[in-house]
Amino acid sequence: MDVAVDFEAEFTTEPLAHFWSRVVGAGRANEGLRADWQRQLGKAHELGGFEYVRFHGLFHGDMFVYRECDGVVTPYFQYVDTLFDAILDAGVRPFVEFGFSPPELARETGTVFWWGANGSPPTDYVKWAKLVGMCVEHWIDRYGIGEVRSWYFEIWNEPNLDPFFRGTRSEYFELYRVSVEAIKRADEQLRVGGPATSNFVPDARFAGETEDRNQHAVVLEANDLDALDWKPVWLEEFLGYCQAQRVPVDFVSCHPYPTDWALDSHNQGRKLTRGVDATATDLRTIRAIVDESAFPDAEIHLTEWNSSSSPRDNTHDYTQAATFVVKANLESIGLVDSLAYWTFTDIFEENGAGQEPFHGGFGMINQHGIPKPTMHAYRMLNALGDELVLQERGFVVTRASKSGKVSSLIYHYPQDVSLTIPASFDTRDVADATLKLGRDEPLNIELTGLPPGSAWSLEVIDEDHGSAIPAWASMGGPNNLSRQEVERVTSAANAGLIEEVLVASDGVLRISRLLKPWSIALLTER
Numbered sequence: 001m002d003v004a005v006d007f008e009a010e011f012t013t014e015p016l017a018h019f020w021s022r023v024v025g026a027g028r029a030n031e032g033l034r035a036d037w038q039r040q041l042g043k044a045h046e047l048g049g050f051e052y053v054r055f056h057g058l059f060h061g062d063m064f065v066y067r068e069c070d071g072v073v074t075p076y077f078q079y080v081d082t083l084f085d086a087i088l089d090a091g092v093r094p095f096v097e098f099g100f101s102p103p104e105l106a107r108e109t110g111t112v113f114w115w116g117a118n119g120s121p122p123t124d125y126v127k128w129a130k131l132v133g134m135c136v137e138h139w140i141d142r143y144g145i146g147e148v149r150s151w152y153f154e155i156w157n158e159p160n161l162d163p164f165f166r167g168t169r170s171e172y173f174e175l176y177r178v179s180v181e182a183i184k185r186a187d188e189q190l191r192v193g194g195p196a197t198s199n200f201v202p203d204a205r206f207a208g209e210t211e212d213r214n215q216h217a218v219v220l221e222a223n224d225l226d227a228l229d230w231k232p233v234w235l236e237e238f239l240g241y242c243q244a245q246r247v248p249v250d251f252v253s254c255h256p257y258p259t260d261w262a263l264d265s266h267n268q269g270r271k272l273t274r275g276v277d278a279t280a281t282d283l284r285t286i287r288a289i290v291d292e293s294a295f296p297d298a299e300i301h302l303t304e305w306n307s308s309s310s311p312r313d314n315t316h317d318y319t320q321a322a323t324f325v326v327k328a329n330l331e332s333i334g335l336v337d338s339l340a341y342w343t344f345t346d347i348f349e350e351n352g353a354g355q356e357p358f359h360g361g362f363g364m365i366n367q368h369g370i371p372k373p374t375m376h377a378y379r380m381l382n383a384l385g386d387e388l389v390l391q392e393r394g395f396v397v398t399r400a401s402k403s404g405k406v407s408s409l410i411y412h413y414p415q416d417v418s419l420t421i422p423a424s425f426d427t428r429d430v431a432d433a434t435l436k437l438g439r440d441e442p443l444n445i446e447l448t449g450l451p452p453g454s455a456w457s458l459e460v461i462d463e464d465h466g467s468a469i470p471a472w473a474s475m476g477g478p479n480n481l482s483r484q485e486v487e488r489v490t491s492a493a494n495a496g497l498i499e500e501v502l503v504a505s506d507g508v509l510r511i512s513r514l515l516k517p518w519s520i521a522l523l524t525e526r
Helices: 029-033 035-048 078-089 125-143 169-186 213-220 235-245 278-291 319-330 373-382 429-435 468-474 483-493
Strands: 002-006 023-028 052-056 093-098 152-155 191-197 251-254 259-263 269-273 299-305 338-341 387-392 395-399 406-411 441-448 455-461 497-502 509-515 520-525
Touching (some): 002 395, 002 406, 023 029, 023 035, 029 052, 029 078, 035 373, 078 093, 093 299, 152 299, 169 191, 169 235, 191 299, 213 259, 278 299, 319 338, 319 373, 319 406, 319 429, 319 520, 406 441, 455 509, 468 483
Parallel strands (some): 002 441, 023 052, 023 338, 093 152, 191 251, 299 338
Antiparallel strands (some): 259 269, 406 520, 441 509, 455 520
């Protein structure tokens, strides 16, 4: 891989929006009341530059929001206020997800997740709309209209999936309409969107009012998943409904996980992984749909994304996940307004809390506050400038418009790995095996036209540097870490391979080294 730029020659740059750090995910609202969750959010903001955080369960029973007095909705916001104060104090803003139903309004008793989210539609849409409207009005009173206008309001989470929404597509569209009307009554400029549906499908399973699981055969019988026509769920129907009903759409949202958890004829799940270019391909598809719709100016916020949709995928803890993050984001530049990594922390209880320090959780920071390679990936993405100088396979070169400083981010995703990194369930065997795929690749950097003697730094994250897993494993993989063990593992997790280099007297920066498979490297001007 050759990274070469002549800064004395004439060249043009393009604006580079850091869409990867616009939004990040978290589990549920109540987890955000924990001091360690709040510390980790502050760290994620500091390192990754994240501007917004999105989570489920705002109206769940453990937030104690919903109540009625003589049949009149009279919500109490103390827990929500505590959470939102902490988020704002961390330098982050809420990307508000209105869902799931408060227990008092749930139409059905069935729940989902360890914490019991009520996925049924509200029994009374009038009371639901009153709750949403009063909530927004409360925030305007508490934080000011200018602040709340900077937030986003998303209606529900993955309503195409039972048990996340135990209703029909038409019921969701109606829920969206009444929610938008309630929010816009508070202030017309507030930004609202949806449909927040789950990952893409190449078949007709969601063509009707509810999922038809008999349609999964299209995927299960395919020899080449990437030859299929993958589309976002309900998006075109949603935009058509909003156009016909004259309902505002300030942004569209969905969740482009590059996987498909398909069901066979016996309703047994098969976890299928799509090609390595699936994310960029899906984002181009969404871009085209929105551009051709009645809402071409709507922003695109993809409010959940990861290499897989399992909170027990051990690959999430490895360097492969970091390399995938860098590759997918850099190859998706200019397509969307945000691609929200799910999630910033392993303090996440959909399946209950993790039973060991590294259990394959979604987070880029583990439960003890130890950074994973994915945290380094987002830190390095955040270090890029706001001008794109050069982009080729495997790297970008950027410049900061204010300081003029140059930075480059390089990744070695082995060319012989054609799939998005495979998930590693139950054991770490698949993650360990995938780590050994590929060969070392020469990296040659030559930047000319630089001030002689200026200092630069090259930081490399690979299987031996900047990864917590080897240090933890060398201790025997203990479940209950002492404070001293946490410090040791954290120190190893932060120990990237750093090389300091000076520009030669001829004004040329020259670096030659080998990159191991699954490496990411950040070159910065000091």
